[in-house]
Amino acid sequence: MALSRRDAMKAGAVLAAAATAPAAAAPVHHAAVKSSVPVAKPEASVRERLLLDFGWKFHLGHAADPAWDFGFGANQRTFAKAGYGIATSADADFKDDDWTAINLPHDWVVDLPFVPSTKSYKPDEEDPRAAHGFKPVGREYPQTSIGWYRKVFDIPASDLGRRIALEFDGVFRAATVIFNGYIVATSGSGYRSFRVDVSDFANYGGKNVLVVRVDASLGEGWFYEGAGIYRHVWLTKQDPLHIAQWGTWVKSSVTGRTATLSIATDLVNEGAVRTAHIVSTVFDPDGRVVATLKSPELNLGAGEKRTVAQTSTLSSPRLWSLEVPALYHVLTQIVAKGAVIDDAVTSFGLRTTKFDPAKGFLLNGKPVKLKGTCNHQDHAGIGAALPDALQDWRIAKLKEFGCNAYRTSHNPPTPELLDACDRLGMLVIDETRRMSSDEESLSDLEAMIRRDRNHPSIILWSIGNEEPQQPTERGARIARVMKRRCNELDPTRPVNAAIDNPDAWGKGIGPVLDVIGANYRTPKIPGFLATSPKSIVIGTETGSTVSTRGVYVRDKASGYCVAYDTEAPWWASTAEAWMKVAMPDSRIAGGFVWTGFDYRGEPTPFNVWPNVSSQFGILDTCGFWKDNAWYYKAWWGNEPVLHLFPHWNWTVGEKINVWVHSNLDTIELFLNGQSLGSRKMEPYGHVEWDVTYAPGTLEARGYKDGKLVLTDKRETVGAAAQILLKTDRGSLAADGEDAAVVAVEIVDAEGRVVPTASNLVSFKVTGGALLGVGNGDPRSHEPDKASQRAAFNGLCAAIVQASKSAGDLRVEAMAPGLKAAALVIPMKPAKPRAAV
Structure with a gap:
């Protein structure tokens, strides 16, 4: 109420x-x-802030041919006369019947096909197109790098005299905003929130045409960024x-x-x-x-x-x-x-925060180890355009394994992510996109701080990530200007940057910072602190284990990594390696694992086709747990943990490496009731056995102080027989925005997940919408916007969205030869946000 x-x-x-x-x-x-x-x-009861997400039209333009770009720039007079001759799509009588009807948030790149390179690369070489996940966007693809958005709406005559403004939470990238034929704003960065006053240009008591041209020809990151109006747009009316x-x-x-x-x-x-x-x-x-x-x-x-x-x-x-x-x-x-x-x-929120050289980070006077993850902005099935409910869902998934801190890598996030961190209890490093003291970069930094400084979840402002100038005096000069601006706008939070060159901890930008962020090089931190005892250091990127969910046999040609905590790039470390250094040392405030979720693009360690996603995540792109999630849950959480892997479907006589992640004292392993011996669990470690496979039951028993606390089993499962659907949402709000993730399991006749199943699952959604599908496979080229998806190692997922009418949202999943499944999520009446 x-x-x-x-x-x-x-x-x-x-x-x-x-x-x-x-x-x-x-x-x-x-x-x-x-x-x-x-x-x-x-x-608020007087100011109107109306959601402008519904009822848009979309069409691709062309970065190199004005004839296919609705005449934009055709006569070199685009900026010659205000309100005249901008583009045919901005005309009030333009016919957009053949444009695609969409709602925001929207990412057009996720809809594009994957395009392989024309050059052949070896697995240990890096293909530049891999950085953005082999999607055809950028200067080489002018026909798919421009997007046009168009919306027509009324403004009542009674609004004359009020101030009317458009507020964009984020447009990627290079947005040109045209309102009733006038170019009213341009915005460069795809991560900046910006406001446009359109009071002078409005048609009061009539139709208003809003057109946004988005140019993604140039990127800002080295990872998948998507393109389009991928965050909310608002219409505000004020005195x-x-x-x-x-x-x-x-x-x-x-x-x-x-x-x-x-x-x-x-x-x-x-x-x-x-x-x-x-x-x-x-x-x-x-x-x-x-x-x-x-x-x-x-x-x-x-x-x-x-x-x-x-x-x-x-x-x-x-x-x-x-x-x-x-x-x-x-x-x-x-x-x-x-x-x-x-x-x-x-x-x-009311709280106290402090970084102390001896005690690390203190929240409300108590030491709190930062158990963080770094994350990009995309998710399986939907790309960069996440519904608000998915922001909550992702934060909750991270908290499940003990994560308590989030680094917004490497840009200011959507406001709703910070709202979720505030509500759910997640600390945040808020990071600007460019480390530079030029006017535009400082303006972007200022916009981030002014927008975000009321969020109690934010504990640090980050001014850069792995910048080439980090060990130089030039870098120090830039850092000083940026830090001074941070302090002017918000003196309550310290300033940080992520440094991947240890030489810059003690020179260049390092001495300028309040808190030094160490990207990798974790073993060097204790030595640095011994010689610089007043310095404060956190691991801003740590523990970059590369792993593929459900894969346990190393085969470099496959493009998959194993799910054990054994593989990391040369510049990084495994989970155990960094945790054993940072967690016991009170001087190190904590660390942020690269990454919480797998993400599109930068498909390390195989930066060549056909790999399209990274394999850094503790969770895959769908949010399914990899085995390392239990490692972090064991050492980051407060509950007893016992996780046995791998699965138990192999060839008879094959030698299998068996691991257990646990925080108990002693683990004993059994195969078909016969003990294979006990192992002592060392702090921040794991235990393992080499076991000759025989079908049946593999069981781990965990003991604390000599008492049995937990058991975990892996059984030899049968053939795929049926589909199971699961979701953590008991209901949805019937507001046209709320969304849920539906997990799909391929199981045998006894309901056990078949660990190698790859069945093609088809979906039917009634009462709502199917937003997208995914499976966590870093090599999958299946479309995200589709009604079907192959399971990957027994699992896939669908994202569904509520309608604006109360009732039931029904999800049906089918696959040839398997028993189908259905899931019903009630949609309860809800007051939707005021919208245009």
């Missing part, structure tokens, strides 16, 4: 009683996040005197049982001279009003911008933590002549 304050604010005061009707808690998708608290969030975008900033300091809030509100007056005041109402995590602050009367001139500062003290604050991520909210209102003319809601 929303908290309406339109009437309450007529007298310029907030009725505390309104806080007794908190909003419904956000859904929690995983048992791993049961500890998160309800989010009772008030709502001429309003709160600026990202205009409320809440700083806090916690001392004992008291928290001091400093609230800064940026005002913009784009109208005539006005007199008004600010009312800031603070709500605790249960939705109760705990502070109401009223500023003096303010006289703002036409065109004036002003920052208003307010302070308050809270007693017995509820601190944000990993276990209980408590969120406060502030409702900021501008009141003029007794009426609220603009309002906004900002969430924040």
